[in-house]
Amino acid sequence: MIARQLVVLSERRSVWGAQLRPRLQDRPVIWRETRGTNDLLSAVEGWPCPIVLLDLGTQPREGLERLVQLSVLAPSALVLGLDRHQHPGLHDLARTLGATQVWSGFAPPPDVAKLIDRWLILARHRTALAGRAALPKPDPDPSDPMALLEV
Template sequence: MTPRQLVVISERRSTWATQLRARLQNRPVIWRETRGTNDLLAAVEGWPCPIVVLDLGTQPRDALERLVRLSVLAPSSLVLVLDRLCHPDLHELARSMGATRVWSGFAPPPRVAEVIDGWLPLARNRTSQAGRAALPQPEPDPSDPMALLEL
């Protein structure tokens, strides 16, 4: 069985969580939704290479602070920053703070799902290099149908 990969979606509303779960429902993923910095850091703690979707929303400063703290805690994480409002000069700033990719403007959900799906093998590879012993034992997510298969 393929090990499950952590994907964390950090956003104010559950827009991306709903879109991505539906498109990647058959992938071996553990989904976590977070709303703030503490939630995000708690979700990724102990994971060698989490995948994170970080929606800047209307408060890019808060989200960028979250990105910096994430980069310190999980430096190998793969982070997609979504900047739908196209903040000037934010692309390079976010990259320098640890974003793997920054998407400015409208991000079509199928394309975002393709990015995450493409990162799953890379994240699994990085995780295997870190060793399975490094992975925390997550609690099963009752809303995740894949979690029922492992019980």
């Protein structure tokens, strides 16, 4: 059985779900749609390599702040920032703040679906590599003198 990957659609209005779900319906995906920062952070928490489509909106400051918080909580997330209004300088700034890729202007849904499809393979690979290494190490047993030397 193939493990399912998390894809989060973070946008003010539900547009991308209707575009992407039918195109990726046969993929092992868990879909989450979020509207605000807290919803987004709750959705990705605990996932080793979530995929996030983040609409940066008409006033991109809020979207950039959301991107920074997402990058801190899930540094290995694959994030597609959408800047449909083509704000000057936003592309480079979003990349600096943690976006994996930024799409400025009109983003054709079939092309976005192809990118997400490629990222599903990459996310699955990264998750497999993280494996047990992604788990926190237990505290050493204070009654075992050899365990204290390993720290």
